[in-house]
Amino acid sequence: MKILIGENNRELLHTLQRGLDHYQMTSDIVFDGVQTLEKYSNNKYDLLLLDDSLARISGNDVSKEIRENNKTISLIIMSNQSEISENILLSNSHVDDFITKPFKLIQLVETINLLTALKGKGKDIHLGDFLIKQNYLELEKDSSAKIILHEYYIISSLEEKSYITHEELLKRCPKIQKGRLELFIKTINIKLHNIGSSYEITFEKGKGFKLAKIHD
Amino acid sequence: MIKKLRFKFILYSVLSVFALLVLILSTINIVNFNMVASDADNITQMIADHDGGFEPNKEREPRPGSMGPDSPDTPMSTRYFTVRLSKNEDIAYELIHYNISALSKETCLKWAEELSKNKAKTGWKDFSYRYRLYDDKNNKDVSYVTVIDQGRELLPSLRVLIASVIGGVSGTLITFLAILLVSKKFIKPIEDTYHKQQRFVADASYELKTPLTIISMNNEILELEQGENEECKAISKEIKHLNKVLDNLANLALLDGTLPEKINKNNFVISDSVNQIAEKYISSFNKLHKKLDVNIVPDLVYKGDKDMIMQLIDILLDNALKYSTSEASLDLRREDERIIIIQTNDRKDIKDGPLDIVFEKFYRFEADRNSKVDGSGLGLSIAKDIVNLHKGRIYAKGNEGKFIIKVEL
Numbered sequence: 001m002k003i004l005i006g007e008n009n010r011e012l013l014h015t016l017q018r019g020l021d022h023y024q025m026t027s028d029i030v031f032d033g034v035q036t037l038e039k040y041s042n043n044k045y046d047l048l049l050l051d052d053s054l055a056r057i058s059g060n061d062v063s064k065e066i067r068e069n070n071k072t073i074s075l076i077i078m079s080n081q082s083e084i085s086e087n088i089l090l091s092n093s094h095v096d097d098f099i100t101k102p103f104k105l106i107q108l109v110e111t112i113n114l115l116t117a118l119k120g121k122g123k124d125i126h127l128g129d130f131l132i133k134q135n136y137l138e139l140e141k142d143s144s145a146k147i148i149l150h151e152y153y154i155i156s157s158l159e160e161k162s163y164i165t166h167e168e169l170l171k172r173c174p175k176i177q178k179g180r181l182e183l184f185i186k187t188i189n190i191k192l193h194n195i196g197s198s199y200e201i202t203f204e205k206g207k208g209f210k211l212a213k214i215h216d
Numbered sequence: 217m218i219k220k221l222r223f224k225f226i227l228y229s230v231l232s233v234f235a236l237l238v239l240i241l242s243t244i245n246i247v248n249f250n251m252v253a254s255d256a257d258n259i260t261q262m263i264a265d266h267d268g269g270f271e272p273n274k275e276r277e278p279r280p281g282s283m284g285p286d287s288p289d290t291p292m293s294t295r296y297f298t299v300r301l302s303k304n305e306d307i308a309y310e311l312i313h314y315n316i317s318a319l320s321k322e323t324c325l326k327w328a329e330e331l332s333k334n335k336a337k338t339g340w341k342d343f344s345y346r347y348r349l350y351d352d353k354n355n356k357d358v359s360y361v362t363v364i365d366q367g368r369e370l371l372p373s374l375r376v377l378i379a380s381v382i383g384g385v386s387g388t389l390i391t392f393l394a395i396l397l398v399s400k401k402f403i404k405p406i407e408d409t410y411h412k413q414q415r416f417v418a419d420a421s422y423e424l425k426t427p428l429t430i431i432s433m434n435n436e437i438l439e440l441e442q443g444e445n446e447e448c449k450a451i452s453k454e455i456k457h458l459n460k461v462l463d464n465l466a467n468l469a470l471l472d473g474t475l476p477e478k479i480n481k482n483n484f485v486i487s488d489s490v491n492q493i494a495e496k497y498i499s500s501f502n503k504l505h506k507k508l509d510v511n512i513v514p515d516l517v518y519k520g521d522k523d524m525i526m527q528l529i530d531i532l533l534d535n536a537l538k539y540s541t542s543e544a545s546l547d548l549r550r551e552d553e554r555i556i557i558i559q560t561n562d563r564k565d566i567k568d569g570p571l572d573i574v575f576e577k578f579y580r581f582e583a584d585r586n587s588k589v590d591g592s593g594l595g596l597s598i599a600k601d602i603v604n605l606h607k608g609r610i611y612a613k614g615n616e617g618k619f620i621i622k623v624e625l
Contacts, residue, residue: 009426015433022440080425082463101425102459105436166495182492182526205491 001116003027004043006036006050006059007078016049019105025112033057040066047074047112052081060095067094071136074115078103083180089148089187096137097149107175114149114174125156128199128211130192132156139188142196150176151188158201158211165208185209218407225403226395233391234384241380248373256346256366257338258285259294263362264350268298269313295365299328303357316365328361344370417469421462428455428462464594468577471601479521479605486518486525486555490548493529500537501544508536509545516548518555518625520606525625528602531595532559532621539563539619554608557623566614574612575600596621 003020005027007013013029020027028043030036032055040048048066050059063075076097081088084098096115099108118134125132130141137152138144147155153173157164170176176184189200202212262285263269270291278288287293298313309325316324327341337349344367352358432455439448494510501508518525529546536544540561547558573579578593596612599621603610608625 009430012426012430012433015430015437019433019437022437078429080422082421082466102428102432102455105433166492167499183523203488203492205488 001025001047001112002043002045003112004030004036004039004045004048006030006033006048006054006062008032008051008053008055016105016108020109022105023109025109031055033059033062036062037065045073046116047076049076049078049108049112052077052079063094072119074112074119076108076111076115086183086187089151089183090190092148093146095146095148110175111149118149118152127155127158128160128197128213130195130197130199139191139195139197143194145191145195147188147191150180150184151191154181154184155188155201155211158209160199160211163204163208163210169209218403218410221406222399222403226392226399229395229399230388230392234388237384237387241384245373245377245380248376249370252366252369252373253340253346255285255369256364257348259290259296259364260338260346260348260362262290263294263296263298263313263364264348264360267352268300268360268362270294296362297324298360298362299325301328301332301359301361312360313362316363318365318367324363327363331361331363332359414469414472417465421466421469424458424462428459431455461594464598467598468594468601471598471605479524481519481521483517483519484522485515486520487512487514487516487548489522489526490529490546490557493526493533494546497533497537504537505542506537506540507543508533509543511545512548513550516550516555520625524602524605528599528623529557531599532557532623535559535595535621536561551624555623555625557625559621559623561619562617563614563619564617566617566619568614568616571612571614571619575610599623 003025005013005016017027017029028039030039034056050062052059059077074096076099077095079098079100081100097111121134130139133140137147139147157169157172185201192200198214199211200214201209203209295316297316300310300312302308309328311321311324331347339347341347345363346366347363350360435448435451491512498508536559541564542562544561549556575596577597580593600610603623606625611622613620
C-alpha cells in the first residue's frame with residue numbers, strides 16, 4: 001500500500017508517516033497542493049490522504065483534479081470541521097471518505113483498509129432500481145452520484161423486503177458516530193432522487209429502516 | 217444577541233427619558249394646580265371671614281400690579297355664591313350671596329345641598345369650582361357653603377397641562393428617533409468585539425484540532441511501541457474530552473451568531489424525530505442498567521429546524537444517560553399551541569427549586585465535576601441556544617430527588 005499524504009503541518013505529516021509505517025503502509029509526504037499534484041503525476045499511489053485546507057491548492061480541489069482522470073484511486077480528506085455537513089456530503093463528487101480531526105491512527109488505518117478491501121472487490125451491487133458501483137463508490141441509474149464509505153455501508157445493508165433496526169444498522173456500518181445515521185440517510189435519499197431512482201430509505205416506528213419504492 | 221442588546225438599549229434609554237419627563241412635568245403641573253387651589257382657598261376664607269360675602273362697601277387702596285387673592289380687585293373679579301344652611305329654621309337652604317352668572321340659583325341651592333354632605337371642608341366641584349364649608353361663628357345650628365368659580369384661573373393651568381402632555385410625548389418620540397439613529401453606531405464597537413470573540417472561539421477551536429491530532433497520534437504510536445499503559449490511556453481520555461469541549465465551543469459560537477429568522481424552519485413530525493433519537497438511547501441506557509421511560513404523543517407537527525431540535529433531544533438524553541442514577545424519562549406533548557418536552561432524571565444530590573444555572577457555559581454540578589463521567593458543561597448551554605433560536609423557553613428545576621428540564625417550543 002502506497003499512500004501520498006498532503007498536509008500543511010509538518011509535525012502532523014511526520015507523525016502520520018511514522019504511524020502508518022507501524023501498519024506497514026509506506027507513504028510520501030508533501031506540504032501543499034501543488035507539490036501533491038506534481039508528486040502524484042510522477043508516482044503511483046493507491047490512496048491519497050489530503051488536508052482540506054492544503055496551501056496553494058486545497059485538498060478538495062486537488063482531489064477533484066485527480067478524480068477526473070482516475071476513478072478508482074482512493075481519496076480521503078482530513079478536515080478540521082467537527083462534523084462533515086450535509087452540504088459537503090451533497091456537493092461531494094470525488095472524495096471516498098472524510099476524516100475529522102482529531103482522529104486516532106487506528107481509525108485512519110481502518111478506513112484505509114475498508115476502502116482498499118471494498119474497491120478491490122470490483123463488483124456492482126443491484127439494489128432496487130439502481131446500482132452500487134463498489135469500485136468507484138457510486139450510485140448509478142440514469143446518472144451517477146458519489147457516495148462516501150459511511151453512505152456505502154448504510155445503503156448496502158438495506159433490503160427491499162425486510163426491515164433493519166437502528167441498532168442492527170449501526171452494527172453493520174463501522175465507524176458511524178451516534179447521531180450521524182439520520183444525516184447519511186437523508187443524503188443518500190437525495191442522491192437516489194438525483195440519479196433518477198424511485199427508491200428511498202424509509203423508517204417505520206417499531207420496525208426500522210427499509211429500502212422502499214417511493215409510492216409504497 | 218446584538219439586535220436584542222440594541223433593542224434593550226433603545227427601550228431603556230427612551231423609558232428613562234420618558235420617566236424623567238413625566239416626573240418633571242407632573243411636578244410642575246401638580247405644584248401649579250395646588251397653587252391655584254391654595255389661592256382659591258384664600259379667597260373662600262376671605263368670604264367666610266365676612267359671613268359669606270366680601271367686606272361690603274370697603275374702599276380698597278389701589279395697588280398697581282398686585283396679583284393673587286390679596287389684590288384689591290379680588291372682590292369684584294370673584295364669581296361666587298354662598299348658601300346658608302340652617303338646621304332648625306323653616307328655610308333650610310338660603311342663597312345669601314349670588315354673584316355668579318354661569319350657575320342658576322336652583323343649581324346653587326342644589327350644589328349646596330350636595331356639598332353639605334361632604335366630609336372635606338374644602339374641595340373641588342365639577343373641576344373648576346372651589347368650595348368651602350364653614351360654621352356660623354355665633355350659631356352652631358347654622359353653616360355656610362361658599363363656591364367660587366376658578367375657571368379663568370384654571371385655564372392657564374390646563375393649557376400648561378396640555379402643553380406638558382404634548383411636550384412630553386413629542387419629547388419622548390424625538391428621543392426615540394434620535395436614539396434609534398445613533399444606537400447602531402453606539403452598539404457597533406460592542407457588536408464588533410462580540411463578533412471578533414465569536415470568530416476567535418470558532419477559529420481557536422478549528423486551529424487546535426491539528427495539534428490535538430498530533431498529540432493523539434503520537435500517543436497511539438507510543439502505545440504501539442511500548443504497549444498499553446495507564447499514562448497513554450489518560451492522555452487519550454483527555455484528548456477526547458478536549459475535543460468535545462472544542463466542538464461544543466465551536467457549536468456555541470455558531471449558534472450565538474445565528475439569528476432566529478435565519479434558521480431553517482420547516483414543518484416536520486416532531487414525534488417521529490424525538491422517537492428516533494429516543495430509540496437510539498434505549499440500548500445505551502440498558503447497557504448501564506438504567507431505565508428510560510419514553511412517552512411521546514404521536515403525529516405532533518412542529519415548524520422549526522429539524523436538525524437543531526434533534527440535537528436538542530440528543531443533548532437532553534445524553535445528559536440523562538450520564539447523570540441519572542437509575543432512571544430517566546422523556547415526555548412529548550402539546551399544550552395549547554406549544555410543544556412541551558419534559559426530561560426527568562433521578563439524582564441523589566439535587567436541591568429542590570429552580571436550577572437555571574445549569575444553562576450557563578461550563579457549569580456542572582459539584583458531584584459531576586468530581587465524578588468519572590466525561591462532560592464539558594456546554595451541552596445544556598447549547599440546548600438553551602437552540603430553544604432561544606426557536607423563540608421557546610427552557611427551565612430546569614429540582615424536585616424531590618428529580619432533576620427536571622422543561623422545554624416549551
